[in-house]
Amino acid sequence: MALIELEDVARTFTIRAKVGRLRRERREVRAVDGLSFTVEAGECVGYIGPNGAGKSTTIKMLTGILVPSAGRLRVAGVDPARERTRLARRIGVVFGQRTTLWWDLPLRDSYDLARRIYRIPDARYRANLDRCVELLELGPLLDTPVRQLSLGQRMRGDLAAALLHDPQVLYLDEPTIGLDVVSKVRVREFLREINTVAGTTVLLTTHDLTDIEQLCGRVMVIDHGRMVYDGGLDGLHATGRSERTLVVDLAGPSAPIEVPGARVVKVDGARQWLAFPAEDSAAPIVAAVAAGYPLLDLSVREPAIEDVIARMYAKVPIG
Amino acid sequence: MGSSARLYLAIARGSFRRYSTYRAATLAGVFTNTVFGFILAYTFLALWRARPGLGGYDTSQAVTYIWVSQSLLITVAVWGGGFQDDVQERFRTGDIAVDLYRPVDFLGWWLAADLGRAGFQLLARGLAPITAGAIAFHARMPHSPLTWPVFLLSVLLAVLVSFGLRYLVSLSGFWLHDSDGVRAVMLVVAMFFSGMLLPLGLFPDGLRQAAQVLPWAALIQVPTDIFLERSTGSALLAGLGFQLAWAVVLLALGRAAQLLATRKVVVQGG
Numbered sequence: 001m002a003l004i005e006l007e008d009v010a011r012t013f014t015i016r017a018k019v020g021r022l023r024r025e026r027r028e029v030r031a032v033d034g035l036s037f038t039v040e041a042g043e044c045v046g047y048i049g050p051n052g053a054g055k056s057t058t059i060k061m062l063t064g065i066l067v068p069s070a071g072r073l074r075v076a077g078v079d080p081a082r083e084r085t086r087l088a089r090r091i092g093v094v095f096g097q098r099t100t101l102w103w104d105l106p107l108r109d110s111y112d113l114a115r116r117i118y119r120i121p122d123a124r125y126r127a128n129l130d131r132c133v134e135l136l137e138l139g140p141l142l143d144t145p146v147r148q149l150s151l152g153q154r155m156r157g158d159l160a161a162a163l164l165h166d167p168q169v170l171y172l173d174e175p176t177i178g179l180d181v182v183s184k185v186r187v188r189e190f191l192r193e194i195n196t197v198a199g200t201t202v203l204l205t206t207h208d209l210t211d212i213e214q215l216c217g218r219v220m221v222i223d224h225g226r227m228v229y230d231g232g233l234d235g236l237h238a239t240g241r242s243e244r245t246l247v248v249d250l251a252g253p254s255a256p257i258e259v260p261g262a263r264v265v266k267v268d269g270a271r272q273w274l275a276f277p278a279e280d281s282a283a284p285i286v287a288a289v290a291a292g293y294p295l296l297d298l299s300v301r302e303p304a305i306e307d308v309i310a311r312m313y314a315k316v317p318i319g
Numbered sequence: 320m321g322s323s324a325r326l327y328l329a330i331a332r333g334s335f336r337r338y339s340t341y342r343a344a345t346l347a348g349v350f351t352n353t354v355f356g357f358i359l360a361y362t363f364l365a366l367w368r369a370r371p372g373l374g375g376y377d378t379s380q381a382v383t384y385i386w387v388s389q390s391l392l393i394t395v396a397v398w399g400g401g402f403q404d405d406v407q408e409r410f411r412t413g414d415i416a417v418d419l420y421r422p423v424d425f426l427g428w429w430l431a432a433d434l435g436r437a438g439f440q441l442l443a444r445g446l447a448p449i450t451a452g453a454i455a456f457h458a459r460m461p462h463s464p465l466t467w468p469v470f471l472l473s474v475l476l477a478v479l480v481s482f483g484l485r486y487l488v489s490l491s492g493f494w495l496h497d498s499d500g501v502r503a504v505m506l507v508v509a510m511f512f513s514g515m516l517l518p519l520g521l522f523p524d525g526l527r528q529a530a531q532v533l534p535w536a537a538l539i540q541v542p543t544d545i546f547l548e549r550s551t552g553s554a555l556l557a558g559l560g561f562q563l564a565w566a567v568v569l570l571a572l573g574r575a576a577q578l579l580a581t582r583k584v585v586v587q588g589g
Contacts, residue, residue, distance in 0.1 A: 088422035104337040116326035
């Protein structure tokens with residue numbers, strides 16, 4: 001069942017800029033430009049793109065706090081902008097840089113308020129709270145005022161608050177921003193758990209690609225309001241024409257190695273770096289090097305996803 | 320009890336408890352109100368000695384006027400504040416967008432929060448000044464025990480009117496990005512027209528009649544006159560009716576402005 005459906009969705013903003021002393025010019029900016037995609041129930045999708053690509057605009061339309069200028073949009077069987085309140089009971093939203101928690105009061109009070117807001121039946125509320133407290137290790141924090149929590153603790157608190165009403169879809173906008181390594185790991189483990197065990201559909205925007213590598217089976221890359229890529233992580237490498245690197249240590253300094261299917265990108269004394277297409281096998285290249293050169297040691301480096309995506313962004317002309 | 324009532328009660332209770340966590344600020348505030356009470360009470364004493372019966376108040380009523388108004392000042396937020404600070408902060412940070420996807424009515428949420436705040440501040444900031452006034456100046460306490468509940472009702476209505484005014488100021492943030500300027504103007508207007516500086520009855524002809532029909536009179540003047548038992552019988556009902564009418568009008572305006580503001584954000588994108 002498709003939980004999120006977008007069909008040719010567009011959103012334009014009118015920006016007024018001062019031109020000269022008195023004249024004002026109206027200019028149309030297309031933040032989202034003909035976006036179509038479908039997310040099935042239970043998926044975990046990474047939604048990435050450079051700043052200003054249209055990610056937040058998309059999320060705002062998906063939560064119903066922004067009306068699309070054109071196109072069709074449905075989330076959990078509801079037209080978001082028309083039935084915002086009804087939708088709100090079926091979705092959870094976490095913004096990494098915003099909090100819905102009650103700043104001066106103990107964490108527990110915010111959860112009690114969520115129970116009233118979403119009218120969660122007592123038994124379900126208790127079960128969900130217990131599960132979140134256990135998975136996110138919130139037990140010792142429940143009676144701490146939110147303002148005294150660290151960023152990582154607060155983030156975990158916000159995640160729990162967004163999930164108490166059993167939302168079908170969870171939108172996460174940079175859930176790991178500013179967190180230390182340990183907190184990031186914990187947040188990711190939790191998200192994996194609620195996605196795979198509880199079956200909650202997750203749509204995640206992030207600039208930290210490790211989030212996506214570890215959580216998402218599917219990536220959507222958006223730039224200038226258009227979908228640039230939609231598919232698995234592996235396909236991203238092929239589309240981005242990414243390369244793997246073979247690092248070889250020879251017995252001594254030598255001229256750049258010449259073997260078919262790879263090219264030398266760097267030489268440093270006895271060590272040389274050879275790049276080859278990510279989808280090719282390393283074996284014939286290694287064999288060719290070993291046959292023609294005094295090979296001592298070697299290693300293969302996988303392409304960093306950052307580079308792949310950077311290359312993808314760069315392909316779209318700016319302006 | 321309905322589930323909405325339980326929600327708003329939870330918001331009000333949380334807000335009450337939240338304000339109770341600012342202990343140092345509360346103590347400092349109580350101290351300030353009391354000191355100002357003394358200064359202004361002596362000023363009024365001097366004034367009424369020179370002009371006995373000014374504005375129809377006898378000297379003991381005039382001094383009590385000061386202590387009641389000092390007790391109400393923060394509760395009815397003559398200077399603005401309360402939820403206004405929160406809403407303004409949420410405009411600045413953009414958190415205001417988060418509020419829109421919650422399935423809770425925006426006005427209901429902030430009204431409940433403001434009533435919780437007012438409840439706390441009536442107890443914490445209201446009791447000390449009036450007690451100090453009663454002890455140090457033999458302030459004129461209500462003679463009829465019935466005056467107390469009617470006074471409390473009037474304070475509740477004053478808070479509603481005050482909320483209505485502040486809510487409109489806050490919503491101006493949707494169009495002006497920052498409601499600070501409007502708020503500064505409102506502060507001066509409210510100080511003057513609420514009866515906080517002087518009882519409105521002392522204003523010159525014309526200004527007096529205008530001040531008495533403007534909504535700010537509902538904040539200090541009306542409840543204080545009820546406390547002093549100057550408004551009794553039909554005058555009392557007229558005072559409460561005046562407050563209720565403004566509360567209804569302002570909350571309806573707030574509701575309309577909220578619809579416009581939401582439409583602006585949702586359709587135009589802020």
